[in-house]
Amino acid sequence: xxxxxxxxxxxxxxxxxxxxxxxxxxxxxxxxxxxxxxxxxxxxxxxxxxxxxxxxxxxxxxxxxxxxxxxxxxxxxxxxxxxxxxxxxxxxxxxxxxx
Amino acid sequence: xxxxxxxxxxxxxxxxxxxxxxxxxxxxxxxxxxxxxxxxxxxxxxxxxxxxxxxxxxxxxxxxxxxxxxxxxxxxxxxxxxxxxxxxxxxxxxxxxxxxxxxxxxxxxxxxxxxxxxxxxxxxxxxxxxxxxxxxxxxxxxxxxxxxxxxxxxxxxxxxxxxxxxxxxxxxxxxxxxxxxxxx
Numbered sequence: 001x002x003x004x005x006x007x008x009x010x011x012x013x014x015x016x017x018x019x020x021x022x023x024x025x026x027x028x029x030x031x032x033x034x035x036x037x038x039x040x041x042x043x044x045x046x047x048x049x050x051x052x053x054x055x056x057x058x059x060x061x062x063x064x065x066x067x068x069x070x071x072x073x074x075x076x077x078x079x080x081x082x083x084x085x086x087x088x089x090x091x092x093x094x095x096x097x098x099x
Numbered sequence: 100x101x102x103x104x105x106x107x108x109x110x111x112x113x114x115x116x117x118x119x120x121x122x123x124x125x126x127x128x129x130x131x132x133x134x135x136x137x138x139x140x141x142x143x144x145x146x147x148x149x150x151x152x153x154x155x156x157x158x159x160x161x162x163x164x165x166x167x168x169x170x171x172x173x174x175x176x177x178x179x180x181x182x183x184x185x186x187x188x189x190x191x192x193x194x195x196x197x198x199x200x201x202x203x204x205x206x207x208x209x210x211x212x213x214x215x216x217x218x219x220x221x222x223x224x225x226x227x228x229x230x231x232x233x234x235x236x237x238x239x240x241x242x243x244x245x246x247x248x249x250x251x252x253x254x255x256x257x258x259x260x261x262x263x264x265x266x267x268x269x270x271x272x273x274x275x276x277x278x279x280x281x282x283x
Contacts, residue, residue: 004100004101009109011109011112014109014112014113015112015113015116018112018113018116018117019116019117019119019120021117022116022117022120022121023120023124029120033123036123037116037119037120037123038116087110087113090106090109090110091106091110093100093101093102093103093106094103094106094107094110096103
């Protein structure tokens with residue numbers, strides 16, 4: 001019986017992973033765009049990205065574009081796998097295979 | 100463990116965010132295309148206003164460079180679906196049909212003068228923009244209807260300076276609309 005992934009299941013982290021997973025592999029989203037998409041605040045988003053990064057589900061890259069710092073978040077292969085399993089578990093719950 | 104209602108809500112959240120990401124990516128590409136066409140259309144109208152004798156060549160150049168830019172945009176941002184090549188060919192065919200139908204209307208069925216041509220092509224282009232917006236997002240509808248309304252105002256109420264009006268309304272409108280798309 002598959003288990004829900006506690007790290008991904010938190011609502012904001014689920015949104016972050018869903019957004020990153022919608023992109024082609026190795027393509028990331030800028031922090032500001034992720035903030036707009038999820039509707040999160042800077043601090044909240046930063047904290048949850050850190051949790052996902054510690055779990056190895058996302059990779060965070062910081063660079064300077066001109067003089068502006070830019071943070072890009074990308075889902076790792078492990079993160080994509082964990083997200084796919086999490087979605088499959090949700091679908092199993094709906095189908096009544098788990099409760 | 101959660102129940103099926105909570106699981107459905109979580110999947111609905113995922114669907115919602117995936118749609119938003121797709122729309123955001125579409126707006127990003129559409130924004131580049133709008134700014135590109137906006138600059139070209141601005142230049143084309145300016146040439147038409149300043150040197151009407153060269154308007155014909157200017158608009159051929161605008162269309163060739165404009166479509167070339169879109170092809171380049173497509174090459175550097177390849178589609179991420181399994182039928183990418185077929186999709187690109189369909190887009191090219193859309194442009195061929197678009198210009199062919201426009202030519203048929205303006206030169207075969209009717210014989211439009213410079214002022215009518217200056218109003219027809221933006222209205223025709225914005226019709227597709229507005230229709231696309233019904234599927235792809237309200238920004239296209241807002242830009243399409245806004246530029247169409249201003250084009251009609253210019254057509255009926257602006258005299259000799261109509262091409263100059265269109266440079267700002269059509270060219271400037273596309274540039275501003277494109278920049279606005281990047282912010283939403």
